[in-house]
Amino acid sequence: MAGNTEVRPHDAAGSLADRAYAVLRDRLIVLDIAPGSPINDERVGTELGLGRTPVREALKRLEADHLVAAYSRRGTFATPVDITDLAEISEIRERLEPLAASRAARLASPATRAELRALADTLEERGLQSGDPRDAMRYDMQVHRSIYSASGSRHLEDTLVRYDNLATRIWCVVLDRLPSVSEHVVEHIHLLRLIADGHADAAEAAARQHVVEFERLIRSVL
Known part of the structure; x- marks a missing residue:
């Protein structure tokens, strides 16, 4: 019954990115992915049965949501809870x-x-x-x-x-x-x-x- 908070997909690639986004978002919110933990896009893609491209697109959206932070040459991490x-x-x-x-x-x-x-x-x-x-x-x-x-x-x-x-x-x-x-x-x-x-x-x-x-x-x- 919850409202659909995801962007409605217009193509297959968008749908896959939406799926990765929704899964990662809710794991980050309930701290199943602990604050400060690294997020490996290849590992996430394998786990979800997705390629790296939709996972990377999802991580960009999550960065805009302040749920992950990306650092040059270090990778992407779950943001701390302040x-x-x-x-x-x-x-x-x-x-x-x-x-x-x-x-x-x-x-x-x-x-x-x-x-x-x-x-x-x-x-x-x-x-x-x-x-x-x-x-x-x-x-x-x-x-x-x-x-x-x-x-x-x-x-x-x-x-x-x-x-x-x-x-x-x-x-x-x-x-x-x-x-x-x-x-x-x-x-x-x-x-x-x-x-x-x-x-x-x-x-x-x-x-x-x-x-x-x-x-x-x-x-x-x-």
Whole structure:
């Protein structure tokens, strides 16, 4: 149900690069590829059954996302996670997340609203039953990507996905130290239903509060 955050492929080469990008991006976000680790394009290509060209194209996009860094004669590495970036990332998200929620509440199609309601129902049925913060992290990414997609603005979606990815990496660093995240899941349910029901002003306020509470939650364990 998450929104499609990848560039829609126009040819086979683009499709392969999109695939490499999506796999590497999510591994970098959840720290399956540890910060500072080298990334060998040939090894990644072999693992994914791809040539080096689509992997290299994916790495260029990931560099623009600040998830990898390329150094002359040294290679490409997963970027470090800098906790001090939290304030700046949160400030940007606090301004743009409410806009995305408001736009989604005003502009989403009936089919998209039905998807958001279904996601809220799934969170209520499953999310609150799990105390595993990793489940909350996955739901968080799914919810945010769905809302960004529903906003109807490709530029806003691309920007917010990038900053949400960086915020999620910080979350993953402190994941094992976090208290119960059930309240965080409840916030998602409320926000999704506000958007699905077209309550733009309330959705805008709820999205802003969600970002504020996310930063507070992270800082509570730093």
